Structures are given as C-alpha cells and as structure tokens.
Amino acid sequence: MATFSSVSRQHILQALAEYDDRGGDAFLDLYGFAPTPGYELVHEDRGYDVKAVLGVAHRFATGRLATPDAFSSGMANAVAILRKxxxxxxxxAGAVRLAPVKPARAPRAPRAAAPRAARPISSRTTDARDAPPRLCPTCSMTLPSTGVCDYCS
Incomplete structure (x- = not known):
C-alpha cells in the first residue's frame, strides 16, 4: 500500500498537466487505471480522475507509480489527501463522508526523566571559532596561531 505523505500540491499539478497533455482516456490507459465513477477532482473548471491523478502524482514524488490496488482502503484517504x-x-450523491483511515500507532513506553546538569552561564558572546581569521597585511594569507606569516617573514 502506498503512502501519499510525500505528495505535494506541485506533484498533483504536474500530474494534472500530463493528464491534459495526453487526454483523459490515454492517461488512464497508460498508467493502468480504470475510471472512478462518482469521484472527480475539479481544477480550473476541468474534471480529472481522482485515483489516476493521485497515483501519478505519487510517481512524481517518489519515482514509483501508486497502482490502482494502492487505494484498497477506499476513496476516503485519497479524497482527504487531495483536499488537504x-x-x-x-x-x-449517496456517498457517506467518512474520516480517512489512520494507521494505529503503538503506545510509547514512558521515559524516565534523567536529571539535567546545570549549564554554566557564559558571559562571552562570541567563540574564538566564530571570529574571522586573521590575515597577513602583506600577502593576505591566513596567519597561523603564532601570528607571524610563514611566507612573508
């Protein structure tokens, strides 16, 4: 089963553009989708097949096409993702709007709180690593820690 969390609005728009370029029937045939009766994605006054568009958008997002059997949990999840x-x-007209199915999570084991050591308060605002390197005024090379240029001295 495919997860669609990586599918963004941009991926869906790419799939819609390909749907428009190929035409609806050719798009469905190319990717192996059958029309989904009753469900339609409406964008800019045009209708698109929900499963096919979301399956191809998944391909743009992950590189793998979400096949028609990836929608085994029903249309509630697909519709919710597109609306989101x-x-x-x-x-x-007779469809019952169900909440999308969310996978159950295993309960977390409580963590024992470890005592934290107090952090020393530092009055220094900058660290030596944050300071810009010192440069030789003659050749503009970075000076070593001795402060004497290896090339000019």
Missing part, C-alpha cells in the same frame, strides 16, 4: 493539498473533489 487544496483541491476540490466531488463525491457521489
């Missing part, structure tokens, strides 16, 4: 990225998605 700012797109309008229409649903069938």
């Amino acid at each position: 990225r700012g797109f309008q998605v229409t649903e069938p």
Whole structure:
C-alpha cells in the first residue's frame, strides 16, 4: 500500500498537466487505471480522475507509480489527501463522508526523566571559532596561531 505523505500540491499539478497533455482516456490507459465513477477532482473548471491523478502524482514524488490496488482502503484517504493539498473533489450523491483511515500507532513506553546538569552561564558572546581569521597585511594569507606569516617573514 502506498503512502501519499510525500505528495505535494506541485506533484498533483504536474500530474494534472500530463493528464491534459495526453487526454483523459490515454492517461488512464497508460498508467493502468480504470475510471472512478462518482469521484472527480475539479481544477480550473476541468474534471480529472481522482485515483489516476493521485497515483501519478505519487510517481512524481517518489519515482514509483501508486497502482490502482494502492487505494484498497477506499476513496476516503485519497479524497482527504487531495483536499488537504487544496483541491476540490466531488463525491457521489449517496456517498457517506467518512474520516480517512489512520494507521494505529503503538503506545510509547514512558521515559524516565534523567536529571539535567546545570549549564554554566557564559558571559562571552562570541567563540574564538566564530571570529574571522586573521590575515597577513602583506600577502593576505591566513596567519597561523603564532601570528607571524610563514611566507612573508
């Protein structure tokens, strides 16, 4: 099952541009998607297939196409991802709007708080490493720690 967390709005826009260039049927055939009845991504007054666009956007994001069987959890997650990225998605008239399915997380084990040592307060605002290197006034080479230029002395 594909995760779509890496899919950004830009990846979806790339998939929409390819959909427009190829045409809807050729786009679906090329990537092996069947039309998804009732669900439509609407962008700039044009309709697009939700699964196909999201699957190809996943390819732009990760290099791997999300195949049609990657949507086994239903359309709720796909619709939620597209809406979260700012797109309008229409649903069938009788569709029940369900919350997207989130995978369950294992509970965390409580951590024992270790006592922290007090940090000494420093009055120095700059560190020696932050200071710019000293340069030789004659040849502009960085001076060694002795302060005497190896080339000019």
